[in-house]
Amino acid sequence: MLISEKQALTERVGMLVQKYGNSRSALIPILQDIQHNFKYITDFEQQEVARLLDIHPVEVYSVISFYSFLSSKQRGKNIVRLCQSISCELEGKEKVAKAIERELGIKFGETTKDKKFTLEYTNCMGMCDQSPAMMVNEKVYSKLTPEKAVQILKEVK
Amino acid sequence: MMENKIERKGQVLFSGYKYGEGIKKALKLSREDILFELKESKLRGRGGAGFPTSTKWMLTAATIDPDKYLICNADEGEPGTFKDRVLLLEYPAMVFDGMVIGAYTIGAKFGIVYLRGEYKYMLPDLEAHLEKMRKDNYLGEKILGKDGFDFDIEIRLGSGAYVCGEETALIESLEGSRGEARNRPPFPVNRGYMGKPSSVNNVETFANIPFIVLKGGKWYNKLGTEKSTGTKLFSVSGDCEKPGVYELPWGTKVSELLEIVGAKNTKAVQVGGASGICIPKSQFDRMLAYEDLATGGSVKIFNENRNMLEVLKNFMEFFVEESCGQCVPCRIGNVKLLEGTKMLLKGEFTFEYINKLKELGRTMKIASKCGLGQSSPNPFLSILENFKDEVFNQGWRNNGR
Numbered sequence A: 001m002l003i004s005e006k007q008a009l010t011e012r013v014g015m016l017v018q019k020y021g022n023s024r025s026a027l028i029p030i031l032q033d034i035q036h037n038f039k040y041i042t043d044f045e046q047q048e049v050a051r052l053l054d055i056h057p058v059e060v061y062s063v064i065s066f067y068s069f070l071s072s073k074q075r076g077k078n079i080v081r082l083c084q085s086i087s088c089e090l091e092g093k094e095k096v097a098k099a100i101e102r103e104l105g106i107k108f109g110e111t112t113k114d115k116k117f118t119l120e121y122t123n124c125m126g127m128c129d130q131s132p133a134m135m136v137n138e139k140v141y142s143k144l145t146p147e148k149a150v151q152i153l154k155e156v157k
Numbered sequence B: 001m002m003e004n005k006i007e008r009k010g011q012v013l014f015s016g017y018k019y020g021e022g023i024k025k026a027l028k029l030s031r032e033d034i035l036f037e038l039k040e041s042k043l044r045g046r047g048g049a050g051f052p053t054s055t056k057w058m059l060t061a062a063t064i065d066p067d068k069y070l071i072c073n074a075d076e077g078e079p080g081t082f083k084d085r086v087l088l089l090e091y092p093a094m095v096f097d098g099m100v101i102g103a104y105t106i107g108a109k110f111g112i113v114y115l116r117g118e119y120k121y122m123l124p125d126l127e128a129h130l131e132k133m134r135k136d137n138y139l140g141e142k143i144l145g146k147d148g149f150d151f152d153i154e155i156r157l158g159s160g161a162y163v164c165g166e167e168t169a170l171i172e173s174l175e176g177s178r179g180e181a182r183n184r185p186p187f188p189v190n191r192g193y194m195g196k197p198s199s200v201n202n203v204e205t206f207a208n209i210p211f212i213v214l215k216g217g218k219w220y221n222k223l224g225t226e227k228s229t230g231t232k233l234f235s236v237s238g239d240c241e242k243p244g245v246y247e248l249p250w251g252t253k254v255s256e257l258l259e260i261v262g263a264k265n266t267k268a269v270q271v272g273g274a275s276g277i278c279i280p281k282s283q284f285d286r287m288l289a290y291e292d293l294a295t296g297g298s299v300k301i302f303n304e305n306r307n308m309l310e311v312l313k314n315f316m317e318f319f320v321e322e323s324c325g326q327c328v329p330c331r332i333g334n335v336k337l338l339e340g341t342k343m344l345l346k347g348e349f350t351f352e353y354i355n356k357l358k359e360l361g362r363t364m365k366i367a368s369k370c371g372l373g374q375s376s377p378n379p380f381l382s383i384l385e386n387f388k389d390e391v392f393n394q395g396w397r398n399n400g401r
């Protein structure tokens, strides 16, 4: 990484610490903010957060690894999460999953080459009366069919 | 895009509520009066465990620390549960007014809503509602001119971990840690968020509060049954004509509910989500109530075409994934129960081994640290018990084909 890039990152993390505070309870909001904007939290950012919150970097990493919505590895610009829990499973999640995999040319757990999409499974997202359901970033889509799911992803930029 | 299907309105929550009304009435009463009405109402927590709300609030009210927290548990992660989603989207006034009344009652200065990450899309509307409450002085300093009553609500987001719905894991998460359940005691009412006395209550529990304040505890406890008063929101999904949220009095029979939701050829009903129990047709005359089938509200219907072992496998996969891994019975136990389920599916098992797994399940219920591991064997034990024929013969049938 270039020194100027590092400085920019340090500044950005510094601004987040100003926004959310430097107490331990600010850790997750800070990580959520980075995750939201950049889809993952780099090693360097983890170190910077740890330094500014005065905790060990391992603690930051262990928090990231605990929560399924936080990630320390690069993800695509759009994260697609298909529900794999019981209602969605029974109402045809598998067909939707296959259609999405075919269309994007990747399997669940993978990211497209152009880094536009990451596919993940998630557990019940509280839409069981309208299964199957998925989230694209923070938006929820329900009553999916294979065609509908593929169409939704086509419209995502 | 999303519908919030309220299929049946009942006598309490969906009976109509005017924003602010409950707060106005509450502030005319003393804290003791409210606690009295609450005790009289016999309201029990709607998050699943069914702890009497008046007891929890009395314990928190009795602590002398000036910095108390009131926390709304909006982590709603139990598979099959979505009633809090509907409450928050359609009736935020009931929930937040309930929180303000609660804060007044227990003497809390700070309110936190722990909203699951999956519900982040609600944030703009919920924030807008809180802003309106601040303008109308239902939040902020000297609420409605009441000296010494300062209270505000902050919304914090979860990050995709089911176990964070467990109240001590939720507090760990709020404090910036991994969501690992704590040992009790101390209980959160004495030492919760930031070591301060904290009451954690479910979204639906709060939504009931304004009605109890407005109409009184006596009115409330006439609804439902002796030990389960009031109404309950049921999140109904699965094989039926009208999935959605139903407000029904406690004590409703499973068979009555099936009738109302238009369920046909029902083979099994899972009550209480993945961590609940699965009952067969012969038990459909049991009632939904703390004294019989207790539930946080999830009712999942399976018809004759469903394979109960596939259902069980899905539940056990859920628990393997969501166990926080802190204690051995839950971390290892769920993996073993999932393996056992797969053996049954293939028909490659011995009764001796399956009996050992049942024993393991019973041990997990006693030896696990938090409610996740204490309840995750429920579907395994109840499906193996109640669907014996299907479960033990399936693998051989499949192989024979």
Ligand SMILES: Cc1cc2nc3c(=O)[nH]c(=O)nc-3n(C[C@H](O)[C@H](O)[C@H](O)COP(=O)(O)O)c2cc1C
Pocket (backbone or CB within 6 Å): B044, B045, B046, B047, B048, B049, B050, B051, B053, B073, B074, B075, B076, B077, B078, B162, B163, B164, B165, B166, B167, B168, B200, B201, B202, B203, B205, B370, B371, B372
């Ligand atoms: C694994 C697990 C998950 C839970 N998830 C939730 C939840 O999503 N919402 C909730 O209100 N309670 C949940 N609970 C129950 C809480 O620990 C706690 O009992 C509840 O929030 C108390 O509120 P109440 O008294 O109003 O029910 C969960 C418990 C366990 C063990």
Ligand code: SF4
Pocket (backbone or CB within 6 Å): B163, B180, B181, B322, B323, B324, B325, B326, B327, B328, B330, B331, B368, B369, B370, B371, B372, B373, B374
């Ligand atoms: S029972 Fe399970 S979820 Fe609860 S503390 Fe133990 S390992 Fe964690």
Ligand code: FES
Pocket (backbone or CB within 6 Å): A083, A084, A085, A086, A087, A088, A089, A123, A124, A125, A126, A127, A128, A131, A132, A133, B079, B080, B081
């Ligand atoms: S099971 Fe998929 S949303 Fe609940």
